[in-house]
Amino acid sequence: xxxxxxxxxxxxxxxxxALHHPxxxxxxxxxxxxxxxxxxxxLVQILIELKSKGLIRSQRxxxxxYLLAKTPDSITVGDVLRAVQGDVLEFPFxxxxxxxxxxxxxxxxxxxxxxxxxxxxxxxxxxxxxxxPSSMYYI
Amino acid sequence: xxxxxxxxxxxxxxxxxALHHPxxxxxxxxxxxxxxxxxxxxLVQILIELKSKGLIRSQRxxxxxYLLAKTPDSITVGDVLRAVQGDVLEFPFxxxxxxxxxxxxxxxxxxxxxxxxxxxxxxxxxxxxxxxPSSMYYI
DNA sequence: TCTAAGTTTACTAATTTACTTAGGAATGAA
DNA sequence: TTCATTCCTAAGTAAATTAGTAAACTTAGA
Numbered sequence: 231x232x233x234x235x236x237x238x239x240x241x242x243x244x245x246x247x248a249l250h251h252p253x254x255x256x257x258x259x260x261x262x263x264x265x266x267x268x269x270x271x272x273l274v275q276i277l278i279e280l281k282s283k284g285l286i287r288s289q290r291x292x293x294x295x296y297l298l299a300k301t302p303d304s305i306t307v308g309d310v311l312r313a314v315q316g317d318v319l320e321f322p323f324x325x326x327x328x329x330x331x332x333x334x335x336x337x338x339x340x341x342x343x344x345x346x347x348x349x350x351x352x353x354x355x356x357x358x359x360x361x362x363p364s365s366m367y368y369i
Numbered sequence: 370x371x372x373x374x375x376x377x378x379x380x381x382x383x384x385x386x387a388l389h390h391p392x393x394x395x396x397x398x399x400x401x402x403x404x405x406x407x408x409x410x411x412l413v414q415i416l417i418e419l420k421s422k423g424l425i426r427s428q429r430x431x432x433x434x435y436l437l438a439k440t441p442d443s444i445t446v447g448d449v450l451r452a453v454q455g456d457v458l459e460f461p462f463x464x465x466x467x468x469x470x471x472x473x474x475x476x477x478x479x480x481x482x483x484x485x486x487x488x489x490x491x492x493x494x495x496x497x498x499x500x501x502p503s504s505m506y507y508i
Numbered sequence: 509t510c511t512a513a514g515t516t517t518a519c520t521a522a523t524t525t526a527c528t529t530a531g532g533a534a535t536g537a538a
Numbered sequence: 539t540t541c542a543t544t545c546c547t548a549a550g551t552a553a554a555t556t557a558g559t560a561a562a563c564t565t566a567g568a
Binding site (some may be wrong): 231232233234235237238241242245266267307311315316318319320321322323326328329330331332333335336337339340342343344346347348351356359360 | 372380384405446450454455458459462467470472479481483485490495
Binding site for chain 4 (some may be wrong): 232256258259260274275277278288289290291292293294295296
């Protein structure tokens, strides 16, 4: 099971918007892209998906750009992963009748563990860590 | 993050060997393949990987086949996933310097949650569930 | 020495990933 | 109303991965 860089880009982008919050000036794609080292044309597609899931909102035209649609404490990593992937962790063979039931239960347990971990982390927490010197973790 | 069917096949194969345990007659690839509905030629490659990681062992020649190399209670789902994939859950961008540290911490938390869940499940437990009628789960 | 098993390597079609490109549509200012 | 600036949408694509298939080889027992 390998995570795609798309999830990483999505979280970095939401982090950028969360760090900008509650400023009401929209952030342009180019600003997010250069700040977070994400290819701008790829980022567009990710932002569209995040928008369609109601996590962020956009403003067109001059002085346009992106803003969070909710407060950073009400957006979790799980929300972002579900927006850009189907699920936090997907097990396509859960719908496969040939997969034994006791093995399906294994996959569901791992799926729940990952999902619960992702749903516990909000972007408010991530922003707090970003603003804190890293040396604090070693005290 | 989508799990590949290879992981599923690997767990089904180890389950077959665990259910057969402690019988010392080796199980042939064809037996495992037909019992667990896995393409035999693909299963070969998976069994080789499990063998190279020391989870199962093989016997060549006539009356050859596969056996567990350890007892079912000492093999976890995590062991099998690490054998056929690099890791239970892989985040390639953890080695990417452009990924912010606070985001890396997010991935590590999800990774740990999935890994701990996978390491808690042994094949002895899976065999016990396989031998139990499914209706027991609803009592 | 025959034969039934595992072993190894190579090949491949289909899909997914991580983009790029090109143009269209909205917004606000001149 | 025109124009620059922004987001929006669709299509295309090279590279990698997935999920196999196939063929030749090795080993061990009868």
